[in-house]
Amino acid sequence: MGSTPQKPNTPKPGAKGLYIKTYGCQMNVYDSERMRDVLAPLGYAPVETPEAADLVVLNTCHIREKATEKVFSELGRLKDMKEDSGGIMRIAVAGCVAQAEGEEIMRRQPAVDMVVGPQSYHRLPEMIARLSRKTGDALEIDFAAEEKFDALPKTRDVSGPSAFLSVQEGCDKFCTFCVVPYTRGAEYSRGVDAIVAEARELARKGVREIVLIGQNVNAWHGAAPAHDPKGGEWGLGDLIRHVARIGGVERIRYMTSHPRDMAEDLIQAHGDVEQLAPFLHLPVQAGSDRILKAMNRQHTAEDYLRIIDRVRAVRPDIALASDFIVGFPGESDKDFEDTLSLVKAAGYAQAYAFKYSPRPGTPASGMHLQVEEAVKEERLARLLSLINEQAQAFNTATIGRKLPVLFTRKGKRDGQVLGYSPYMQSVHVEHGAHLANQIAEVDIIDATMTSLTGRLVNAEVIA
Numbered sequence: 001m002g003s004t005p006q007k008p009n010t011p012k013p014g015a016k017g018l019y020i021k022t023y024g025c026q027m028n029v030y031d032s033e034r035m036r037d038v039l040a041p042l043g044y045a046p047v048e049t050p051e052a053a054d055l056v057v058l059n060t061c062h063i064r065e066k067a068t069e070k071v072f073s074e075l076g077r078l079k080d081m082k083e084d085s086g087g088i089m090r091i092a093v094a095g096c097v098a099q100a101e102g103e104e105i106m107r108r109q110p111a112v113d114m115v116v117g118p119q120s121y122h123r124l125p126e127m128i129a130r131l132s133r134k135t136g137d138a139l140e141i142d143f144a145a146e147e148k149f150d151a152l153p154k155t156r157d158v159s160g161p162s163a164f165l166s167v168q169e170g171c172d173k174f175c176t177f178c179v180v181p182y183t184r185g186a187e188y189s190r191g192v193d194a195i196v197a198e199a200r201e202l203a204r205k206g207v208r209e210i211v212l213i214g215q216n217v218n219a220w221h222g223a224a225p226a227h228d229p230k231g232g233e234w235g236l237g238d239l240i241r242h243v244a245r246i247g248g249v250e251r252i253r254y255m256t257s258h259p260r261d262m263a264e265d266l267i268q269a270h271g272d273v274e275q276l277a278p279f280l281h282l283p284v285q286a287g288s289d290r291i292l293k294a295m296n297r298q299h300t301a302e303d304y305l306r307i308i309d310r311v312r313a314v315r316p317d318i319a320l321a322s323d324f325i326v327g328f329p330g331e332s333d334k335d336f337e338d339t340l341s342l343v344k345a346a347g348y349a350q351a352y353a354f355k356y357s358p359r360p361g362t363p364a365s366g367m368h369l370q371v372e373e374a375v376k377e378e379r380l381a382r383l384l385s386l387i388n389e390q391a392q393a394f395n396t397a398t399i400g401r402k403l404p405v406l407f408t409r410k411g412k413r414d415g416q417v418l419g420y421s422p423y424m425q426s427v428h429v430e431h432g433a434h435l436a437n438q439i440a441e442v443d444i445i446d447a448t449m450t451s452l453t454g455r456l457v458n459a460e461v462i463a
């Protein structure tokens, strides 16, 4: 979460500076990368600060109220920068706030030049052209995911050993707290051929880890490609098996999943696809059946725990992650205790917990018995302390093990290099500057709640 680092290059003479600030989830991180790809042919190159940019894009998140508020305060700061630039700077708002509150943004902040929703950013070049001609619409919030994927450049500019690949967008689940079905639209799965072509392009450019992403990634389905004698329909398990066969792809992950869509074949893939990381982010949100029902999650706490049992049966060392919401309308002390019990029963490697935030237009925002802020605070603190305890225990249990670490970036100290284990634990190693973008075997020698310290087993990279 938070903003994505920009590439540290300054634009070539004649090029235009582009600064994209990304809020929210993995879908937005992917979209920001693709916006850079879309804008590159127009001469836009990433710069490090908004002050140096000709075009600033805020790629926004609408999931909780706080995330939305940040956009308006950031726009206030950008307005001053735009004035300082003599009006040269252009400001675009993209992402889910753009989708949900486009008109309001244009009205509240006249410094904004363009508003573009998550399914329309392939139209940015046209919008920029219209802006210079001072004609046409500065607001594009269509829902045609299919058209977007067809229109995006087939090449990708990759900057590290791990890359997101969007395979699915939107959501038809309609959890009663969530804005996603309204901002990202209906579930849409990209076709197998387009996904595989993008995965090959990433592997060709040196990417070692592909993260298949979607709002409901395990709802992905698609017609089997012509070469599959079985034919019929593929699910995410089939897709993972196929991507695993692409040369150079050492690791595969997927996120974020819904318990209802954990198909048997996907579970089996955790047991038999070597490249599939032993990590599963499977949000449950709450542990009380009454609250799960009010959330329209369409499963019980028991259903969820049984799914985990099945995953652990084929992959006993799986690292489990989840999201939780505390203080959903009507949540009693007993309901909250049920959440704590579920956390204890499941055993997490990591988890995110949020206070319920009423979102305009969602069913839960109008429900009776909204929970007081102080109660939400207290429950959040109790849940976080349990989650942190489990994260520390999970990390401590890896001390003494040798793990293959994918090194992604330099650390703060000279020679220090950072990466992550197959279980998505962040690992730092001294004297390893030569390991950037590689996978190497590491002895884990220490652990905190959030990271591991490692020592290189030998100086050789293994992939």
Ligand code: 5AD
Residues within 6 Å of the ligand: 063, 064, 177, 178, 179, 283, 285, 323, 324, 325, 354, 355, 356, 357, 358, 359
């Ligand atoms: N309030 C609080 N948390 C929310 N999430 C989604 N909507 C809300 C909301 N209205 C959380 C869920 C989801 C994660 C991405 O954000 O836990 O899994």
Ligand code: SF4
Residues within 6 Å of the ligand: 171, 172, 173, 174, 175, 178, 179, 180, 181, 215, 216, 258
């Ligand atoms: Fe939101 Fe529920 Fe869909 Fe996830 S499954 S995006 S929480 S509506």
